[in-house]
Amino acid sequence: MDAENTPPSSAPSPSAQAPTGLASPVLVLGATSLIGGFMLARLNAQGITPISLSRRPPSDDVCWVDGDLADPNLADELPPVATVFSLSPIWLLPGALPALKARGMTRLVAFSSTSRFTKLESTEPSERAVARSLAESEAQVEAFCAEHGVAWTILRPTLIYVEGRDANVSRLAGLIRRFKVLPLSGRGEGLRQPVHADDLAGGAIAAAEAPAARDKAYDLVGGETLTYRVMAERIYAGLGRRQMILALPPWLFRLLLTLAKPFYPGATATMADRMAQDLTFDDAPARRDFGWAPRDFRPRF
Incomplete structure (x- = not known):
């Protein structure tokens, strides 16, 4: 209109x-x-x-x-x-x-x-x-x-997802559907906190209503902190697929990313390094000020 x-x-x-x-x-x-x-x-x-x-x-x-x-x-x-x-x-x-x-x-x-x-x-x-x-x-x-x-x-x-629509979790799900095997850089021990878009919508409304949230910034994370590998295992479960995760040496994974770049323009060598990094934040201020209470990571596709 x-x-x-x-x-x-x-x-x-x-x-x-x-x-x-x-x-x-x-x-x-x-x-x-x-x-x-x-x-x-x-x-x-x-x-x-x-x-x-x-x-x-x-x-x-x-x-x-x-x-x-x-x-x-x-x-x-x-x-x-x-x-x-x-x-x-x-x-x-x-x-x-x-x-x-x-x-x-x-x-x-x-x-x-x-x-x-x-x-x-x-x-x-x-x-x-x-x-x-x-x-x-x-x-x-x-x-x-x-x-x-x-x-x-x-x-x-942090890592926003909506089953079947986002470029993070759903991209991994698409790779699993297509190739069945999901390669990881090393053991995929970097920590993640995926957060659902629906929870973010509710959190934004709650923040708008809460006087305590005025003139502040907040980091919003999902209900669980889990390793990249466990996140991948949950995606397999959400697809109803048997887990087939292949741990590769970081140098080999970076090489694969370089070769895959023509097919996946967003692929960069830094993705390999990031799988080992902890990308975690504290949502305690949001829980305190406007009742932030996100769901655990159990995607269903």
Whole structure:
């Protein structure tokens, strides 16, 4: 639904309060992302009809604005807003903040990533650039909100998954389906904390409602900390397949990744090194401030 075709009376006033305590209207940026569908469903279940900003409709029954965060005329496209959930890459957000504030934003919950920390010293220049961009964007969001009286919360998930849709867990599942055997670099002892997108949607809503979560950033992890190998074993179980995991010397695994790059453009040699690294974070502040309680890692495909 285009903004210009939205009846003026269809959007509640910025001062209206949704039953959950969220200030309305509620705007979701990046509604077609992994988290987006779960976010819209949870808001609707709580009696909230969010407005979605997207370049394509998230679904047939969603109120949405056809727009782009990079549009210099974004303020002209948007209806009034109060609470904003930003599910898009956070580096797209700083440039849109003036338009969002002009339309009434008073509360912002934005997703970043723990890649801000894990890729900061990567041997891959592109990964270091991502880490810098995440850190710089977070700082810009915090500075703008502090200057303009917007309560902000930044959420940094670890390894996000949605069965059959993500580029992490589901990519491994696809490799298992195709080749049956899953090679690992070494024994795959690096620790992981995969987190489901539905839990992230619920956590974002809880954070928006919690006074204790204002003007803070949180690392959000899944309900379990497990090794890369155990994570792979759980994926086999979720597929109903017999485990066929092949431990390779790291040098050989790196060579395989190099050879596979034409078929898997995202493959890099650093993936081999990362399988041995512990990529873990502490979610105790989120549990304390807004009741973060994610599920264990038991995917079902």
